[in-house]
Amino acid sequence: MNELAIITKNLTKRFDRFTAVDKMNLQIPKGSIYGLLGPNGAGKSTAIRMLCGVITPTEGKGDVFGLDVYKESEKIKENIGYMSQKFSLYEDLTVMENLNFYANIYSIPKKIKKERIVDIINMAGLEGKEKSMTKTLSGGWKQRLALGCCLMHKPKLLILDEPTAAVDPVSRRIFWQIIYKLTKEGITVLVTTHYMDEAESCDEVAFLFGGKIIGRGAPKEIIRKKNVKNLEDVFISYVEEQTGEKVEASFNKIKFIQSDEAGE
Numbered sequence: 001m002n003e004l005a006i007i008t009k010n011l012t013k014r015f016d017r018f019t020a021v022d023k024m025n026l027q028i029p030k031g032s033i034y035g036l037l038g039p040n041g042a043g044k045s046t047a048i049r050m051l052c053g054v055i056t057p058t059e060g061k062g063d064v065f066g067l068d069v070y071k072e073s074e075k076i077k078e079n080i081g082y083m084s085q086k087f088s089l090y091e092d093l094t095v096m097e098n099l100n101f102y103a104n105i106y107s108i109p110k111k112i113k114k115e116r117i118v119d120i121i122n123m124a125g126l127e128g129k130e131k132s133m134t135k136t137l138s139g140g141w142k143q144r145l146a147l148g149c150c151l152m153h154k155p156k157l158l159i160l161d162e163p164t165a166a167v168d169p170v171s172r173r174i175f176w177q178i179i180y181k182l183t184k185e186g187i188t189v190l191v192t193t194h195y196m197d198e199a200e201s202c203d204e205v206a207f208l209f210g211g212k213i214i215g216r217g218a219p220k221e222i223i224r225k226k227n228v229k230n231l232e233d234v235f236i237s238y239v240e241e242q243t244g245e246k247v248e249a250s251f252n253k254i255k256f257i258q259s260d261e262a263g264e
């Protein structure tokens with residue numbers, strides 16, 4: 001795992017005078033699961049959009065599988081499978097019809113299309129569901145179908161933007177087992193999540209706060225180093241270090257405690 005899939009150096013995005021991502025440095029090894037964590041508005045989606053070639057950075061460098069985010073964004077897109085919590089599925093089509101639709105979108109050649117769809121059905125555990133109407137599927141099945149659709153073109157990088165927000169715990173576990181299997185086959189996964197158990201499944205995480213990376217590392221290692229219980233506590237500790245203020249524990253809504261409240 002020493003080859004790098006993504007390298008950024010001081011990658012920055014400003015919207016007018018507002019800096020959404022500030023000098024972001026990343027080195028993401030091929031075949032790893034990398035988590036970008038942070039509260040709402042921290043800059044996660046902006047960072048991902050720059051890496052996908054959807055928006056142009058303001059400054060800094062970005063390289064995805066050796067492709068430059070400024071000059072080769074179209075080629076980068078061909079190498080990416082993107083899945084968000086809002087699954088882009090056609091509810092009035094069956095599972096098979098959705099898979100066929102995506103195979104056509106990605107221009108999978110006719111002679112390998114059938115085989116490719118069978119592979120996806122096996123990978124995502126969708127056997128027996130082929131004729132089901134998508135709208136009748138539970139959140140977990142829809143999620144696996146959406147995953148299958150975004151892997152149709154065999155991307156090298158899978159981006160999961162809060163993938164399991166609408167899914168029950170058992171389905172989340174099955175989903176993550178599939179993701180592990182994919183990384184064993186060499187795919188690199190970049191994930192944003194608010195779920196700490198999910199974040200602890202990453203090989204490495206980076207915490208974004210106010211557009212800046214304020215801490216990073218392998219989850220077990222940083223929990224041990226900070227001598228705390230979980231990644232939420234690690235995050236709070238980083239925010240307190242950064243701001244010099246006491247924080248009330250919440251990953252999604254950072255609330256600073258007034259100094260008199262904090263007993264200082």
Ligand SMILES: Nc1ncnc2c1ncn2[C@@H]1O[C@H](COP(=O)(O)OP(=O)(O)OP(=O)(O)O)[C@@H](O)[C@H]1O
Pocket residue numbers: 015018020038039040041042043044045046047
């Ligand atoms: N096109 C834009 N124009 C102006 N400001 C923007 C634009 N896109 C994002 N921002 C701002 O940049 C900041 C970071 O937004 P971003 O969506 O990247 O955060 P996030 O960490 O993904 O949050 P969430 O978890 O809510 O999706 C926010 O303050 C947002 O309002």
